[in-house]
Amino acid sequence: MIQVEHLTKDYQRVKRREGFLGGVRTLISPQYETTRAVDDISFRIEEGELVGYIGPNGAGKSTSIKMLCGILVPTSGKIEVNGLVPHKERMVNARQIGAVFGQKTQLWWDVPVIESLRLFRDIYNVPEAQFKRNLNLFNDLLDLHEFQNTPVRQLSLGQRMRADMAAALLHNPRILFLDEPMIGVDVVAKERLRVFIKEINRDQKVTALFTTHDMVDIEKLCSRVMIIDHGRVVYDGSLDQMRTQYGKDRTLVVEFEENIPDFVPPHAALVKSEGRKKWFIFNRFETSPSTLIAYISSQFPIVDLAVEEPEIEKIVRTIYQGNTGETEGKHA
Amino acid sequence: MNAITLYFRLIRVAVQSRLQYRADFLTGIIGVIVLNVINVGLIGILVSRFRHLNGWTLWEMVFLYCLWLLGHSVYSFFFWHIRALEDYLVEGTFDQFLIRPASPFVLFIGREVQYLGVADLIFAVSGLSLAYRNLDLQWNGTQWLFFGLAIIAGALIETTLSLMIACLSFWTGRARRASNLLIQINMMVQFYPVDIFGYTFRVIVTGLIPVAFMNYYPALMLLDKLDYSSAWWWLGYMSPIVALLLVGITAGVWHLALRRYSSAGG
Amino acid sequence: MKIFWAFTRQAFHGSTVYRFEFWMRLFFVYMLMYSIYWVWTTLYTQTPGAFGVSLEQMVTYGILGMALEIFLDVGPEWYITTQVRTGAIDTDLMKPLDFHLHMLARSAGEMMFSLGVLALPSFAIGYYLFDLRLPGDMTTSLLFAVSLIFSFFVFFHISFLLGALTVITLDIRSISWAYYSLVSFFSGQIVPLWLFPDLLRKISEVLPFQAIYYIPMSIYIKTLSGGAALQALGVQVFWAIVLVLFSRWAWSRVHARLTIQGG
Numbered sequence A: 001m002i003q004v005e006h007l008t009k010d011y012q013r014v015k016r017r018e019g020f021l022g023g024v025r026t027l028i029s030p031q032y033e034t035t036r037a038v039d040d041i042s043f044r045i046e047e048g049e050l051v052g053y054i055g056p057n058g059a060g061k062s063t064s065i066k067m068l069c070g071i072l073v074p075t076s077g078k079i080e081v082n083g084l085v086p087h088k089e090r091m092v093n094a095r096q097i098g099a100v101f102g103q104k105t106q107l108w109w110d111v112p113v114i115e116s117l118r119l120f121r122d123i124y125n126v127p128e129a130q131f132k133r134n135l136n137l138f139n140d141l142l143d144l145h146e147f148q149n150t151p152v153r154q155l156s157l158g159q160r161m162r163a164d165m166a167a168a169l170l171h172n173p174r175i176l177f178l179d180e181p182m183i184g185v186d187v188v189a190k191e192r193l194r195v196f197i198k199e200i201n202r203d204q205k206v207t208a209l210f211t212t213h214d215m216v217d218i219e220k221l222c223s224r225v226m227i228i229d230h231g232r233v234v235y236d237g238s239l240d241q242m243r244t245q246y247g248k249d250r251t252l253v254v255e256f257e258e259n260i261p262d263f264v265p266p267h268a269a270l271v272k273s274e275g276r277k278k279w280f281i282f283n284r285f286e287t288s289p290s291t292l293i294a295y296i297s298s299q300f301p302i303v304d305l306a307v308e309e310p311e312i313e314k315i316v317r318t319i320y321q322g323n324t325g326e327t328e329g330k331h332a
Numbered sequence B: 001m002n003a004i005t006l007y008f009r010l011i012r013v014a015v016q017s018r019l020q021y022r023a024d025f026l027t028g029i030i031g032v033i034v035l036n037v038i039n040v041g042l043i044g045i046l047v048s049r050f051r052h053l054n055g056w057t058l059w060e061m062v063f064l065y066c067l068w069l070l071g072h073s074v075y076s077f078f079f080w081h082i083r084a085l086e087d088y089l090v091e092g093t094f095d096q097f098l099i100r101p102a103s104p105f106v107l108f109i110g111r112e113v114q115y116l117g118v119a120d121l122i123f124a125v126s127g128l129s130l131a132y133r134n135l136d137l138q139w140n141g142t143q144w145l146f147f148g149l150a151i152i153a154g155a156l157i158e159t160t161l162s163l164m165i166a167c168l169s170f171w172t173g174r175a176r177r178a179s180n181l182l183i184q185i186n187m188m189v190q191f192y193p194v195d196i197f198g199y200t201f202r203v204i205v206t207g208l209i210p211v212a213f214m215n216y217y218p219a220l221m222l223l224d225k226l227d228y229s230s231a232w233w234w235l236g237y238m239s240p241i242v243a244l245l246l247v248g249i250t251a252g253v254w255h256l257a258l259r260r261y262s263s264a265g266g
Numbered sequence C: 001m002k003i004f005w006a007f008t009r010q011a012f013h014g015s016t017v018y019r020f021e022f023w024m025r026l027f028f029v030y031m032l033m034y035s036i037y038w039v040w041t042t043l044y045t046q047t048p049g050a051f052g053v054s055l056e057q058m059v060t061y062g063i064l065g066m067a068l069e070i071f072l073d074v075g076p077e078w079y080i081t082t083q084v085r086t087g088a089i090d091t092d093l094m095k096p097l098d099f100h101l102h103m104l105a106r107s108a109g110e111m112m113f114s115l116g117v118l119a120l121p122s123f124a125i126g127y128y129l130f131d132l133r134l135p136g137d138m139t140t141s142l143l144f145a146v147s148l149i150f151s152f153f154v155f156f157h158i159s160f161l162l163g164a165l166t167v168i169t170l171d172i173r174s175i176s177w178a179y180y181s182l183v184s185f186f187s188g189q190i191v192p193l194w195l196f197p198d199l200l201r202k203i204s205e206v207l208p209f210q211a212i213y214y215i216p217m218s219i220y221i222k223t224l225s226g227g228a229a230l231q232a233l234g235v236q237v238f239w240a241i242v243l244v245l246f247s248r249w250a251w252s253r254v255h256a257r258l259t260i261q262g263g
Helices: A019-028 A061-069 A090-096 A113-123 A128-142 A157-169 A187-204 A215-221 A239-246 A289-299 A312-322 B003-018 B022-050 B058-091 B093-098 B104-109 B116-134 B141-166 B176-191 B199-208 B212-222 B233-237 B239-264 C002-014 C019-046 C055-072 C077-086 C089-093 C099-130 C138-169 C173-187 C198-206 C214-220 C227-261
Strands: A002-014 A032-045 A050-054 A076-081 A097-101 A175-179 A207-211 A224-229 A232-238 A249-256 A268-274 A277-283 A302-308
Touching (some): A061 A076, A061 A207, A113 B003, A128 A187, A232 A312, A249 A289, B003 B104, B058 B104, B093 B104, B141 B239, B176 C019, C055 C138, C089 C099, C089 C227
């Protein structure tokens, strides 16, 4: 169980001045500037939750995750992972967490995967029986046995990610941090990894915090989403809630029996017209699909229709754009 | 798993990693031998012109150089990757050290080995044997013991200095230039007996950046060049103590560096 | 041509030196100059005749060698190696400037930056603290300046060739150290070439490395003057041209290999 209260992290950097003369002046008398990477965030994650953690680059995601791992010390605020304060009890906390970094493998590059896994087994003091049990699990779910004797540098990206997942879960951590683990992985392999994560989360009740830029990952895996921007949590709730709250628009796609001139139904707007199909956008709080359909079909004969929900991506973008300076939007 | 066991476990994997690159092994060895031949060549040219350098003859200079090289080869084999610390910080490798239930220091220094140290070792041992014979040395038990200690001390001195410089990257982001220049200074100092230099320099390489203890002071003792009437004669025996002191200081620096990293990030 | 200078300007403005690093480097320059100064002074006091030149000239040569090292240390081979290793070389290859010239522009920019920020202070240290003498007359200074430009050219290409080589071999470290020590040795940076025994002297005369340190520094201390100086400049020009042609040829082969084999 992760608990974070009023967590803040400031960085101090030497201000780099432009050009040649600026460089010289920096050498003689440097100026510092403070950046607030994480700004008073609070949330609580229960055991077994699979939470999506999204935000633009530089929003504070990595910084907050590093604090949860005990790598960084917060500037202020309270932070607890299963009752432990990560930066104060780094090594004890290390036993209960696992991490997968999409950008950088944690395996040794030139030796077979299994050697790295054995090394982790020794570092984490994993009992032999547990080790074997986990290897069998990874063989089943990740086909680990197919490439466990290959050096990491010869693996494909998908295989490497699978190996990294195995490494992260080898010691049965209670909490798993996934930092963009699917980056660059092909669609088939991605689905595989998603299935794996879901299984682990369900069977072993491993709590997971999952950073990604791919909304499909979020939709398929996460029941809860936290959106972080400019160091603040701008949304924290379920996907459905997000759709309800922010996804006001719906699109009605109507295919008519024949070509008809463009028209605008009440409480709606025409956004696209192609052949016999028209796309109408309406605010679902102002009118309902049935009312709109009733109106349109009363005017012209309809052959086919569909109601499209807004894409998560579009919603998220709206939330990002809405957060230029606003404090509203926190929802927990 | 305690630190020592962990270290050996890591080294085993590191050696395994290196053995994957057999092709580079030969070119690397040749490269290092060329380097050392040139270094000794420079000494040779100077000494052939001037017959001795402040009382140090050719074979004494070879001894001086190879004594340094022997300590250096140990450093070079086990700890060469200390210079890569700044890369580890940038690439996120260092973060991975911090999420394990083990000492980040051991995880760091156990990360790699470099076979090039072996080439230096071969060259140094050959050079020392030749010098020993050509100088007609006959060491007693104490001197042999001291020789062993001096080598370990030399390795420790270079390792600790190198680590302290690498730790600069926690504050300034880049330390490679500084460590390159330290290597250069090292080289200048290890070719030439420190007594040819002025007082200030001798103080610096004795008291501030004590590289002179890697070869000069032990050589004084081992080559019977110690002037027992001088006030500083005991420096000839001090290299192990200096090494221990440096280990202590470096431990402190590392501790400060980790603290800095956890507050200032990458 | 304009693009070339644009890249140079970019490298110049983009170069930075971190505060601590800067002072460290100056400190180490001081140390190096100090050691050279003492070695030569001690040896000179021992056997004055063996040098063939005056003590002032000898010391100036040595100190200058240390000051120039800072400014000539802008070889592109580290950049090339890193770019190849990370695969970012592709972006460089797509730039609107031929790769060789691009690297040259980059190094030139960095060199000028080093000249101002590092070499000038180093020179000042040498002059005020270590008896570094000034050439005294305009002709020598001019010849020296021109010679330095060619020196940069030669050094750049030596480094560029090493960079090209590493595209094929990938492990640069061991080669790099041996390579540079060879270069340093035969360039007369620390031990001037006239002190070499005959055989080595002859070898150094057919190699390009003397063009990097020995020639400009000899011009500076006037052991090469008048006609001999002009001849030496000619040697530099010769090597500069040879190396440019060789580098372009070598790179075209490497480039072909890169684009065929991929990253």
